[in-house]
Amino acid sequence: MNKSKFVATQNKYVNNGSKHLHTTADNSFVNCVIANDTPKKIDFLILVIETLQINATESLLLKAKNIGLSDDFSTRVQFWKMRCSNPLRNSYTFSSLTTDQIDSLVQLISSMSENLYPLIRQLLSTKESETLNQERWSLFTSRLKSLIRERMNIQRSYVASLLREDNNEFFRELLVILSLSCGEGGAKRLKASLYHQA
Amino acid sequence: MINLTYRFDQNSSSLELAGMPDVSNGDSEVTIGIITSWTLKIIGAPPIEGDKEHLDNLMRVILQYSRSYISGIRKTYRSHLNIVTISPHGICHKLLLNSTKEGIKPLEIILDDSELSDLTRCLDLLIIDSRFNIRWDINKEIPFSKKYIRDSVSIPKNNFNFFYAFIIFLLTSTLLLFVPTNNKHELRDTANPSQVLSEQDE
Numbered sequence: 001m002n003k004s005k006f007v008a009t010q011n012k013y014v015n016n017g018s019k020h021l022h023t024t025a026d027n028s029f030v031n032c033v034i035a036n037d038t039p040k041k042i043d044f045l046i047l048v049i050e051t052l053q054i055n056a057t058e059s060l061l062l063k064a065k066n067i068g069l070s071d072d073f074s075t076r077v078q079f080w081k082m083r084c085s086n087p088l089r090n091s092y093t094f095s096s097l098t099t100d101q102i103d104s105l106v107q108l109i110s111s112m113s114e115n116l117y118p119l120i121r122q123l124l125s126t127k128e129s130e131t132l133n134q135e136r137w138s139l140f141t142s143r144l145k146s147l148i149r150e151r152m153n154i155q156r157s158y159v160a161s162l163l164r165e166d167n168n169e170f171f172r173e174l175l176v177i178l179s180l181s182c183g184e185g186g187a188k189r190l191k192a193s194l195y196h197q198a
Numbered sequence: 199m200i201n202l203t204y205r206f207d208q209n210s211s212s213l214e215l216a217g218m219p220d221v222s223n224g225d226s227e228v229t230i231g232i233i234t235s236w237t238l239k240i241i242g243a244p245p246i247e248g249d250k251e252h253l254d255n256l257m258r259v260i261l262q263y264s265r266s267y268i269s270g271i272r273k274t275y276r277s278h279l280n281i282v283t284i285s286p287h288g289i290c291h292k293l294l295l296n297s298t299k300e301g302i303k304p305l306e307i308i309l310d311d312s313e314l315s316d317l318t319r320c321l322d323l324l325i326i327d328s329r330f331n332i333r334w335d336i337n338k339e340i341p342f343s344k345k346y347i348r349d350s351v352s353i354p355k356n357n358f359n360f361f362y363a364f365i366i367f368l369l370t371s372t373l374l375l376f377v378p379t380n381n382k383h384e385l386r387d388t389a390n391p392s393q394v395l396s397e398q399d400e
Contacts, residue, residue: 028340035341121209124311126290127242157359172311173270179315180268185261185322188339193269195341 029099032195039097041177041194042105043086047151048174049109051144052116063111069104088152088159102194110187113178120179124172141168202230204330206323208316210241213324215253223331231331240317243307246295254335255282256295257321261336263291264318269342271350 035041050056057076064073072078082101084093097105113120122128123136145163152159162170181190205214213236220231236253238246248256255277263275263284274285283294291314293307309317325334342350 028338032341121312121315124315126310126312161359176311176315177268179311180264180318182315182319183322184326185339186319189265189268192265192339192341196347197341197343 028192029195031198033198034097034099034102035194035196038102038194039085040088042097042102042109043083043089044174045109045178045181046083046105047147048144048171048178049112049116051140051147052119053112056112059115060108060112063115064104064108067107067111069108070100072101072104073108088156090151090153092153103191106181106187106191106194109178110181110183110190113186114182117179117182120175123175124179137168141171144171200227201234202228202329204230204327206320206327208319208323210313211316211320212239213237213320214239215324215330220331225331229329229331233332238317238320240307240309240313244305246305250332252281252298257325257334258336259284260293260314260317260321264314265339266342266350267314269347271342271347273350 046056046060049060053059057079061073061076061079064079072082081093081095082097082105083089084091085095085097086092123133123140125133148154148159148162154160154163177190177193180186200218201216202218203214203216205212215230215233215236217230217233217235219225219227219229223231225231233250233253236248236250238256240246246256259275259277259282266273266275272286274283276283279296279298281296281298283292283296285292285294287308289310291309291311293309295305295307297304324330325336
């Protein structure tokens with residue numbers, strides 16, 4: 001008997017239980033420390049999500065509620081406080097992120113990037129019309145730069161260089177990170193990139 | 199005998215696996231426990247086929263490369279016996295596949311970032327799929343050491359502003375050292391001001 005089951009699978013961001021999954025994922029992080037640039041990286045990734053989606057903060061909070069994240073995502077203020085651990089922000093609070101907060105933010109970013117994957121993919125693709133691609137990039141960078149001007153400390157030389165540069169290398173890196181962070185496997189990958197072995 | 203086929207589609211990539219339940223392992227009739235064949239189709243490239251070992255090699259190399267790439271590292275990864283190799287190619291990525299059969303030329307596929315992420319997502323979906331009861335020979339996603347990242351990043355992304363500021367400070371200080379000063383004149387002017395005051399009072 002031949003039984004064919006063609007399925008176009010979409011990841012539901014839920015571990016649907018392959019028996020040979022690494023269930024001891026957290027053991028990989030036993031002797032690891034949070035990387036220095038983690039708050040910066042996470043904040044910029046959320047900034048890119050905000051660039052790609054209008055009114056993204058509401059969507060982020062709603063998504064956090066849907067996937068059952070902690071009280072840190074109950075209000076905009078709590079969420080903003082977490083993001084203020086980025087030292088490049090105007091309103092830097094000299095705080096640091098806890099591992100639980102990082103886990104939650106990784107889940108949230110991964111889940112949001114899955115929703116925004118078609119847009120991210122369009123920006124990263126080199127196989128589409130060059131003119132169209134340039135227009136998309138121009139729109140994307142101008143919006144992202146305006147958000148950076150609004151939120152970040154533009155006196156910092158790093159922020160100034162981001163606003164000045166035309167090659168958009170850093171912005172492309174952020175999009176690549178988002179594209180490789182989709183789904184459960186992507187979340188694990190992103191989490192691993194936010195830590196260092198001690 | 200039940201033959202099952204499952205497919206994972208992600209825009210430019212499509213991975214199709216055929217197999218059958220491993221009854222001795224207690225698999226249900228919808229679970230693949232033994233892979234008989236697989237086919238990977240990437241738009242613009244001929245279909246790739248192989249057995250379980252080839253798929254393991256492909257998965258290990260692609261997932262390792264993606265793991266490195268997300269940390270900003272771009273370096274070449276090779277599988278056992280160089281069956282699968284992936285390396286940076288400008289802003290794209292070159293996937294080189296060597297056939298284990300004699301007389302077949304290696305297949306070279308250039309992937310851009312979007313195609314690499316499509317392929318990675320296909321493999322991610324396969325790994326977590328509960329319809330497969332197969333032990334994949336792949337590495338865990340673990341953090342890298344600082345030293346490894348420092349050594350592997352090809353182009354140092356240093357911000358040279360501090361270095362330039364330091365050089366300018368040194369140059370300015372050196373120039374100021376050569377400016378002549380009249381120390382004696384300053385000493386005479388400031389010597390014993392109380393005596394001058396007392397003379398004025400008289």
